[in-house]
Amino acid sequence: MRALLRSLAGLAVLSLSALAAAEPDPSSLLREMAWALDRTNYEGVFIHTHLGRSETMKVVHRVDSEGRITERLVSIDGSGREIIRNDDEVRCILPDRRSVFVEKRNNQNPLFANLPQYSEKLGLYYDFVSLGAEKLLHLDTRVLVIEPRDEYRYGYKLWLEQSTSLPLKTQLLGEDGGVIEQILFHSITLSDEIPVSAVEPGVDASDFTWYYERDEAPAGTETRPDVWQAADLPPGFRLEATNSEYLPDSDSPTQHIVYTDGLASVSVFVEPGSRGDGGLAPGTSHRGAAFAHTARADEHMVTAVGEVPAVTVKMIADSMRKTTRDARR
Template identity: 35%
Template sequence: MLRAPLTLAVAGWSLIAAAADPSAADWLAKMSEAARSSNYQGVIVYQTQDRLETMRVVHRNKNGDEVERVQTLTGAPREILKQGNQVICLLPKDRKVTLELPTPKGLFPGLTPERVAQISQYYSFNDVGSARIAGRQCRGITISPRDQFRYGYEIWADAATAVPVKVNLIGRGNNVMEQLMFTEIEFPSSIPDSALQTELDPKQYQRVTRMVQEPQAAGVDVPDLQFANLPPGYRVTMRDVRPTSDGQGTVEHLLLSDGLSAISVFSARRHVPARMFQGASQIGALNAYGRVVGSVHVTVVGEAPSETVRLIGDNMQPGNGLPQLQASPQPQPPSR
């Protein structure tokens, strides 16, 4: 789900504001900020069509230093500590498990008022009233896509602090594809260092450390592939090139975003594996599409509708130019 700042001219925003709920848009920006700047801790249930996780989350922002600890309460023991751009994971040595444990701040990007204005071209925002969640009075909004190329959201935040306590990812037919919800939550004025220290013995678990890159404008280097067309609103927001594990080639990672949702494009150059993923695949809200373009194997993966992922994959072609950040002509949504 992923996430890079984009701007929109004030004139463009004024044309759209009448079609959106300004109070809902303001509340969305406030929720995004609160998820990062507030102290909170509690128990979260994360559910998809084939997965159920219960986690304890501790989030602290002290003098601008943001730290988050996530601890699984079901399944294989895992802990993740996020501090700045560094992510430290403690995982079982004898089992391959996912590193992804979603939290409120990780479900959607930092949405400044300017970013909310930008995404209003592709999403509408509406207030859906109040409800009681985790013993707290909450206010909810919906983020509804204006076309068929993206999913929607329903987000409920604590009325007093604006911290999100429930997030639904909404697919076709108003189908809830993923849900993240606090079952209990509190907002301490301070959180001690001890609450952010792991309870697992590092000697008994594998430690994986990775750095999270900040999205930046692509185009410093020339990629081997370019886009002939992109779904409306999607732009290349990050590019990273790394050698393959066997050192025989390189893998390029392009991150595409419409300002809210994110899609990754991986291309293996000069070393296409003998067994490669081709065609379409879906696990819950995650869609993937693979194909070979010349001597390059391309894989597109993201929490987006299958036609969005396929459109991106089918419109990649060899070339020495930069990715086209504004494609033309744009695909049109079906008539309603």
């Protein structure tokens, strides 16, 4: 009898070990998700819920035979807004305003810009918890929760389709665990190939007003703008990018600096006081998941904004200082 019990116990241990081995670790899931978002051809319709409002959008994500990516997002709720991203630029077409805004492309996917790219350092600031399998859109998904370890960042909950790791549902979670923002696919189709016509604009914008991002100083103006950096950053945040942007109605540059911990990100805009005075007043404000904090520094207006708690943007904005170019890290 004892021999039989020992055998059954051994089988139970083996079964548990097999189940553990079959369940992928969170880091693998995030790596697979990042690959799927860029390298998979898919079309779908999703509902974006934010600020208590919902917007239904269509997405077409195309990867050609050479790995070049083109993506088209279309609002199908009435405005007809389109965002088209390719290797070189991002276009935002606003039919209701008869306007097109063109910016240089960054490395972010406009639909899933805030989803994590896994790195070992993230484990210092977040806990990753796998909640097992769940059905969504009649598909099998793996549910992953990303919990912040401090008050400087928000959490996430992801439903990843099992065979591809595409995120079928994502939630941004506030400090109380409540849902601040959500993207939920209503339908999604994977394809071996998507025609070029599917990612072309659906609106003839040839007679619209076009606005182009300007990163060069107008002739006869200062070409070496001041360098700004944060003297005090929340744990884990680091400088991600910085550049100067010239608004159409100004010869003075706006500094745009981005800090990130690998998941959460904060954009900082530094404007000369004469122009910034017409914008946000000093202090903290919020719109949905995003908090903004504006402060005055050395005759400039500094605004930090991001989908992070208020304490994060306040710490960064209040510590921004103008430095010499040699002091920049």
